[in-house]
Amino acid sequence: MKINTAKYLKGITGTDPLLYDGKFQIAFMGRSNVGKSSLINSLVPQRSLARTSRSPGKTLRMDFFLVNNQFYFVDFPGYGFAKVPGKLHDKLRKMILWYLMYSDVKNRLVILIIDMKIGLTEYDKTILDILNEQRISYLLIANKSDKLKKQEREKQLKITQQDAGNAEIIIYSTKENYGRDQLLGRIFSGINR
Ligand SMILES: Nc1nc2c(ncn2[C@@H]2O[C@H](COP(=O)(O)OP(=O)(O)O)[C@@H](O)[C@H]2O)c(=O)[nH]1
Numbered sequence: 001m002k003i004n005t006a007k008y009l010k011g012i013t014g015t016d017p018l019l020y021d022g023k024f025q026i027a028f029m030g031r032s033n034v035g036k037s038s039l040i041n042s043l044v045p046q047r048s049l050a051r052t053s054r055s056p057g058k059t060l061r062m063d064f065f066l067v068n069n070q071f072y073f074v075d076f077p078g079y080g081f082a083k084v085p086g087k088l089h090d091k092l093r094k095m096i097l098w099y100l101m102y103s104d105v106k107n108r109l110v111i112l113i114i115d116m117k118i119g120l121t122e123y124d125k126t127i128l129d130i131l132n133e134q135r136i137s138y139l140l141i142a143n144k145s146d147k148l149k150k151q152e153r154e155k156q157l158k159i160t161q162q163d164a165g166n167a168e169i170i171i172y173s174t175k176e177n178y179g180r181d182q183l184l185g186r187i188f189s190g191i192n193r
Pocket residue numbers: 030031032033034035036037038039051052053054056078143144145146147172173174175176
């Protein structure tokens with residue numbers, strides 16, 4: 001269970017044949033600055049595949065990466081960035097909702113990333129509700145766990161677990177590569193199911 005190759009294919013803004021070519025899609029979502037790009041980079045051989053910390057939340061694209069010539073990583077725009085004007089933000093959110101509710105993509109796993117210290121925000125909860133309603137497989141990643149002491153970590157995990165119902169949560173740190181093997185295992189078992 002290893003990622004040997006990953007390459008950027010293209011960014012799409014709406015429906016596209018790529019979505020329906022039958023390849024499994026691992027969709028990464030989350031607020032800007034939660035470490036989404038860092039997490040993608042932590043999984044692939046090249047450490048700067050996804051761009052980190054550049055104009056967060058301003059790109060209106062779903063970026064497709066072909067992984068192991070077999071499946072896709074899909075990097076979604078980060079939401080919730082204060083400097084993004086309201087209209088653009090609405091468009092970002094609509095794109096995510098469209099993908100989840102109306103795109104009719106079949107084989108996918110959504111990876112929703114949160115900052116463990118902050119926990120679930122309102123929009124994260126909206127996404128979780130939709131994932132549950134639509135019966136889409138997903139995982140919750142509690143990233144930046146390195147910023148918390150053991151006790152705080154346990155407290156935050158409890159709160160998030162309560163907020164997220166019975167969601168599967170993986171504690172993660174891109175900084176310490178913590179949780180990486182667990183996440184890779186989960187990704188590959190999702191694909192081969
Ligand atoms: N302490 C800590 N910082 C992180 C972690 N992951 C990402 N960051 C930092 O958080 C900031 C945003 O990361 P980025 O990957 O660009 O977030 P994105 O906007 O969600 O794509 C950067 O300064 C990263 O170095 C982590 O696990 N721990």
